[in-house]
Amino acid sequence: MTDTLPPNTGYVAAAYLVFLLILLIYFVIMAIRTARVERELAELLTKVERRSPSDSAAETSSQ
Amino acid sequence: MPTTKSLYGRRLPGYAIATAIVLTASIALAFFYAPIEVDQGFSQKIFYIHVPLAIVTLGGFVFGGIFGIQYLRSGDTRHDLRSYTAIHQGLIFCIGALITGSIWAKAAWGQWWVWDEPTLVSFLIVFLLYCTYQPLRFSIEDPERQARYAAVFAVVAGVFVPVNFIAVRLASPLIHPRVLGSSGGSLPNDMRIAFYSALLGITLLFITICKYEMASKHSRAQLAALRRSLSEEDDEPAAIRTAAPRIAIK
Numbered sequence: 001m002t003d004t005l006p007p008n009t010g011y012v013a014a015a016y017l018v019f020l021l022i023l024l025i026y027f028v029i030m031a032i033r034t035a036r037v038e039r040e041l042a043e044l045l046t047k048v049e050r051r052s053p054s055d056s057a058a059e060t061s062s063q
Numbered sequence: 064m065p066t067t068k069s070l071y072g073r074r075l076p077g078y079a080i081a082t083a084i085v086l087t088a089s090i091a092l093a094f095f096y097a098p099i100e101v102d103q104g105f106s107q108k109i110f111y112i113h114v115p116l117a118i119v120t121l122g123g124f125v126f127g128g129i130f131g132i133q134y135l136r137s138g139d140t141r142h143d144l145r146s147y148t149a150i151h152q153g154l155i156f157c158i159g160a161l162i163t164g165s166i167w168a169k170a171a172w173g174q175w176w177v178w179d180e181p182t183l184v185s186f187l188i189v190f191l192l193y194c195t196y197q198p199l200r201f202s203i204e205d206p207e208r209q210a211r212y213a214a215v216f217a218v219v220a221g222v223f224v225p226v227n228f229i230a231v232r233l234a235s236p237l238i239h240p241r242v243l244g245s246s247g248g249s250l251p252n253d254m255r256i257a258f259y260s261a262l263l264g265i266t267l268l269f270i271t272i273c274k275y276e277m278a279s280k281h282s283r284a285q286l287a288a289l290r291r292s293l294s295e296e297d298d299e300p301a302a303i304r305t306a307a308p309r310i311a312i313k
Binding site for chain 1: 090099104105106108109112113116155158159163166167169170272275276279282283286289290293
């Protein structure tokens with residue numbers, strides 16, 4: 001620590017950094033979960049696109 | 064097909080913006096407006112993050128209990144989700160309060176932890192009590208029973224929190240200050256403004272994160288419902304055992 005900083009600055013910085021770190025960890029976890037949801041949605045979209053031609057063919061034949 | 068209603072994310076952007084503004088302002092107030100305390104010096108600045116975290120933690124646990132009562136009365140799974148989220152986030156904030164408190168203790172008293180101090184030990188007991196909430200939920204497979212037992216836990220533990228708080232206030236403090244008490248350390252006005260703005264900021268952060276978590280869980284439930292409705296075999300996949308509440312998608 002330099003002379004210009006008040007004593008115990010390290011502890012104060014550590015406390016606020018801990019708060020920030022907890023928030024960051026939480027947001028990383030939520031980001032991973034959001035990415036998983038996006039991936040699953042993309043899978044479902046592919047599934048729907050694959051199914052669509054056969055579905056429309058079935059509808060045409062029933063008419 | 065699942066509904067496309069957004070139940071939890073509706074006011075989320077507004078809360079997020081308010082949180083960012085108030086939290087930034089409160090940190091600025093704590094460092095640039097509130098004076099340096101005479102006894103503790105600069106380390107007292109930890110107070111503006113530690114005490115709001117502790118208060119919001121206990122508030123979150125109490126709200127978990129209130130939502131638990133609402134679930135037991137109505138059987139509505141949305142209340143179970145709210146109770147679960149309030150307790151889950153309360154635990155995360157509790158970890159923050161414990162760590163920042165420990166750092167403050169080291170700076171102010173020269174020790175990381177004081178076992179003779181009722182305030183500290185009772186807070187640790189509350190933390191350990193709520194640590195059993197997730198394993199309790201996980202141990203019960205049936206979703207309805209899981210929600211019911213978790214609600215009972217949330218109510219009983221939620222009642223314990225204020226009772227414990229009052230008991231600690233009545234006990235004679237060793238070294239932990241009673242900052243907001245009628246006797247002893249009442250805050251000067253400039254410190255009070257910084258403190259209440261920090262409390263508001265942390266409360267808004269808690270609400271925002273709770274809403275974010277619930278919106279995320281609801282999205283995943285909607286996705287699972289969509290997957291089921293698109294499933295060619297039409298047989299539901301075996302439910303994965305989880306501590307999180309099951310959300311009914313109509």
